[in-house]
Amino acid sequence: MYTKKVMDAFANPMNAGNIEDANGVGQVGNASCGDIMKIYLKIENDVIADAKFETFGCAAAIASSDTAVGMIIGKSVEFAKNLTNAQVVEELEGLPPQKIHCSVLAEEAISEAIKDYEAKK
Amino acid sequence: MEKIYLDHAATTYVKEEVFEKMKPYFTEIFGNPSSLHSYGQTASYAVAEARNTVAKILNCLPTEVYFTSCGTESDNWAIRGIAKKKGKGHIITSIVEHPAVIETCQELEKNGFTVTYLPVDKLGMISVEELKNAIQEDTILISIMFANNEVGTIQPIEEIAKIAKEKKIPFHTDAVQAMGAVRIDVKEMGIDMLSLSAHKFYGPKGVGVLYVRNGLGLGKFITGGEQERGMRAGTTTTHQVVGLATALELAYENLEEKNVRMVEMRDYLIKNILKKIPYTTLNGHTTKRLPNNVNISYEFIEGEGILLLLDMDGIAVSTGSACSSGSLKSSRVLLSMGVEEGLAHGSIRMTLGERNSIDQMDYVVTKLANSVAKLRKMSPLYQD
Numbered sequence: 001m002y003t004k005k006v007m008d009a010f011a012n013p014m015n016a017g018n019i020e021d022a023n024g025v026g027q028v029g030n031a032s033c034g035d036i037m038k039i040y041l042k043i044e045n046d047v048i049a050d051a052k053f054e055t056f057g058c059a060a061a062i063a064s065s066d067t068a069v070g071m072i073i074g075k076s077v078e079f080a081k082n083l084t085n086a087q088v089v090e091e092l093e094g095l096p097p098q099k100i101h102c103s104v105l106a107e108e109a110i111s112e113a114i115k116d117y118e119a120k121k
Numbered sequence: 122m123e124k125i126y127l128d129h130a131a132t133t134y135v136k137e138e139v140f141e142k143m144k145p146y147f148t149e150i151f152g153n154p155s156s157l158h159s160y161g162q163t164a165s166y167a168v169a170e171a172r173n174t175v176a177k178i179l180n181c182l183p184t185e186v187y188f189t190s191c192g193t194e195s196d197n198w199a200i201r202g203i204a205k206k207k208g209k210g211h212i213i214t215s216i217v218e219h220p221a222v223i224e225t226c227q228e229l230e231k232n233g234f235t236v237t238y239l240p241v242d243k244l245g246m247i248s249v250e251e252l253k254n255a256i257q258e259d260t261i262l263i264s265i266m267f268a269n270n271e272v273g274t275i276q277p278i279e280e281i282a283k284i285a286k287e288k289k290i291p292f293h294t295d296a297v298q299a300m301g302a303v304r305i306d307v308k309e310m311g312i313d314m315l316s317l318s319a320h321k322f323y324g325p326k327g328v329g330v331l332y333v334r335n336g337l338g339l340g341k342f343i344t345g346g347e348q349e350r351g352m353r354a355g356t357t358t359t360h361q362v363v364g365l366a367t368a369l370e371l372a373y374e375n376l377e378e379k380n381v382r383m384v385e386m387r388d389y390l391i392k393n394i395l396k397k398i399p400y401t402t403l404n405g406h407t408t409k410r411l412p413n414n415v416n417i418s419y420e421f422i423e424g425e426g427i428l429l430l431l432d433m434d435g436i437a438v439s440t441g442s443a444c445s446s447g448s449l450k451s452s453r454v455l456l457s458m459g460v461e462e463g464l465a466h467g468s469i470r471m472t473l474g475e476r477n478s479i480d481q482m483d484y485v486v487t488k489l490a491n492s493v494a495k496l497r498k499m500s501p502l503y504q505d
Contacts, residue, residue, distance in 0.1 A: 013499065031502065054499055
């Protein structure tokens with residue numbers, strides 16, 4: 001039911017973990033709905049110098065966070081702000097319909113982290 | 122890589138002996154059991170023999186055994202059959218039933234029937250007192266599963282049957298998970314209707330039984346020919362019913378001996394998981410439990426991830442948690458037992474089978490510990 005890309009990102013995530021001196025952190029979801037995503041951003045000169053995720057959730061949730069984070073590293077804050085869940089789904093070569101919300105959570109978690117960064121600035 | 126199958130509650134392989142017994146009925150003894158010629162007659166003898174075998178094991182009459190296509194059909198027939206006969210009224214079931222029962226009852230609610238879904242305690246047991254209190258003047262059926270498919274809790278079937286009998290209410294039990302693992306004597310236990318399915322005890326998929334006590338007056342379910350004494354029309358699947366009966370017979374051969382081994386393996390697995398992996402809890406009853414069922418919650422993570430990582434290690438398990446099944450809610454069974462949502466999402470069911478060994482359990486625990494650690498490391502809820 002999952003694409004090879006999803007399975008790869010889930011089994012060997014490149015961007016799992018946290019960033020101790022992150023200057024933007026965003027968390028969305030809750031345990032009762034089965035997904036929590038936390039995104040850590042290290043932003044320097046309006047560029048995402050580093051990003052990591054921690055996710056409680058299914059394989060699609062882990063793959064979505066890993067992929068979304070991978071897509072914004074090295075990119076401008078503006079780019080990260082405009083990242084949509086559809087782009088994440090495309091990068092994963094598709095998600096089952098009932099798992100699309102996982103990609104939405106990834107988009108939302110990144111947007112929360114940027115808001116946190118901007119509030120602190 | 123060694124492959125270890127730990128999802129026998131979902132389905133089992135067909136035993137070689139069962140398959141061998143079935144084979145001639147595909148190619149040689151292929152006649153329609155309803156035909157009068159010798160092809161048909163030979164096939165009909167095989168069907169009769171299979172029916173006798175099932176009857177002997179359940180301790181009922183062969184005329185009380187109806188072959189169906191699966192457990193779900195048997196449940197549907199039992200419940201809808203009584204509902205149709207009575208036209209209106211109240212049904213008592215439990216909140217932990219299989220969807221075949223729950224969804225059927227919900228359908229009937231739309232048609233004006235009322236249904237009580239009995240709650241369960243934290244071990245997954247219904248209360249006999251609550252059952253008694255739920256009985257109304259117009260209660261037409263009590264349907265309580267023999268053993269639960271997710272956590273393996275075995276219900277007090279004899280007590281329930283006794284109450285039903287006193288109140289003259291038909292009692293149906295979905296014994297799909299219990300059959301082949303627990304001795305069931307329908308007469309001794311006072312069961313009026315019982316559903317079972319062959320693919321849960323090393324028989325083929327696509328065949329089940331509904332036992333209906335003679336005199337209950339359950340109406341016909343599928344109209345057509347005269348098969349199953351006109352109650353359930355449709356060409357009798359000779360190879361399937363032969364497979365079912367053979368598998369059932371084998372399941373009850375040395376059952377107690379096999380169960381000793383199964384319980385030992387189950388308890389070894391439970392003990393080692395709880396000991397070697399922190400933040401784990403057993404779901405369900407410790408003793409009133411199917412001999413092959415292990416259901417454990419792993420805190421801070423979601424079950425699906427564990428399932429998929431174990432699968433990469435060649436180990437097949439199941440999650441009661443929702444994500445894998447398409448709906449996003451966590452297990453209704455676990456939630457109704459009072460398991461917190463987070464823990465319900467992190468549950469994994471392992472159901473053992475005859476080919477499994479204690480040695481495999483050590484490998485399973487090692488791989489499981491690795492998978493759990495890997496996922497916890499990624500979880501925002503977990504702190505080392």
